[in-house]
Amino acid sequence: MSEFRELSPSEITENPFNLIGKDWALVTAKNGDKTNMMTASWGGVGIMWNKPVAFTFIRPQRFTFGMLESEEYFSLSFFDEDFREALRFCGTKSGRDFDKIKETGLTVCYDGEVPYFKEAKLSLICRKMYSQFLNKESIVDTDTVLKQYGDDDYHKMYISEIVKVLAK
Numbered sequence: 795m796s797e798f799r800e801l802s803p804s805e806i807t808e809n810p811f812n813l814i815g816k817d818w819a820l821v822t823a824k825n826g827d828k829t830n831m832m833t834a835s836w837g838g839v840g841i842m843w844n845k846p847v848a849f850t851f852i853r854p855q856r857f858t859f860g861m862l863e864s865e866e867y868f869s870l871s872f873f874d875e876d877f878r879e880a881l882r883f884c885g886t887k888s889g890r891d892f893d894k895i896k897e898t899g900l901t902v903c904y905d906g907e908v909p910y911f912k913e914a915k916l917s918l919i920c921r922k923m924y925s926q927f928l929n930k931e932s933i934v935d936t937d938t939v940l941k942q943y944g945d946d947d948y949h950k951m952y953i954s955e956i957v958k959v960l961a962k
């Protein structure tokens with residue numbers, strides 16, 4: 795039997811500032827035979843168009859970017875501190891060069907076709923609703939924001955419905 799139980803988004807008690815900004819997340823998608831994950835610490839959760847949503851921001855040079863572009867679903871997974879090194883690996887190495895599942899030893903499981911991890915404490919199954927590149931013309935606080943984009947590699951923002959919450 796699965797160790798996970800399904801919660802509604804409003805039953806998540808962990809603080810999202812800690813969960814995303816400090817614990818970090820793995821953004822995971824499957825494209826054909828390839829499943830890949832990358833670490834993300836920018837983003838958020840909230841309500842949009844009356845739905846519970848996750849906001850993720852992915853730079854176009856990430857291998858994960860191409861996977862997210864071609865798939866409707868992906869997951870966001872959160873882990874205990876024990877997995878910090880695995881998340882560091884996934885945040886510094888590319889799926890173009892490494893099989894990160896093999897390298898980290900994490901165990902993929904699936905909700906339908908959507909990959910997430912057995913070792914996660916919490917996984918959000920996400921369905922893309924809207925995506926758009928950030929752009930220079932829209933920056934208001936240029937002092938803070940512009941210095942993040944020396945290479946003009948503006949993040950693409952994905953607003954995704956949280957269709958399922960799986961928690962231990």
Ligand SMILES: Cc1cc2nc3c(=O)[nH]c(=O)nc-3n(C[C@H](O)[C@H](O)[C@H](O)COP(=O)(O)O)c2cc1C
Pocket residue numbers: 818830831832833834835836837851852853855856857858859881882884885886887888889890
């Ligand atoms: C703590 C941490 C947080 C990160 N957050 C993001 C993020 O929110 N968006 C992003 O595009 N890259 C982020 N990265 C960088 C990617 O995780 C990194 O470039 C990764 O190697 C991409 O893997 P991929 O090429 O397999 O997609 C982060 C890296 C770390 C270490």
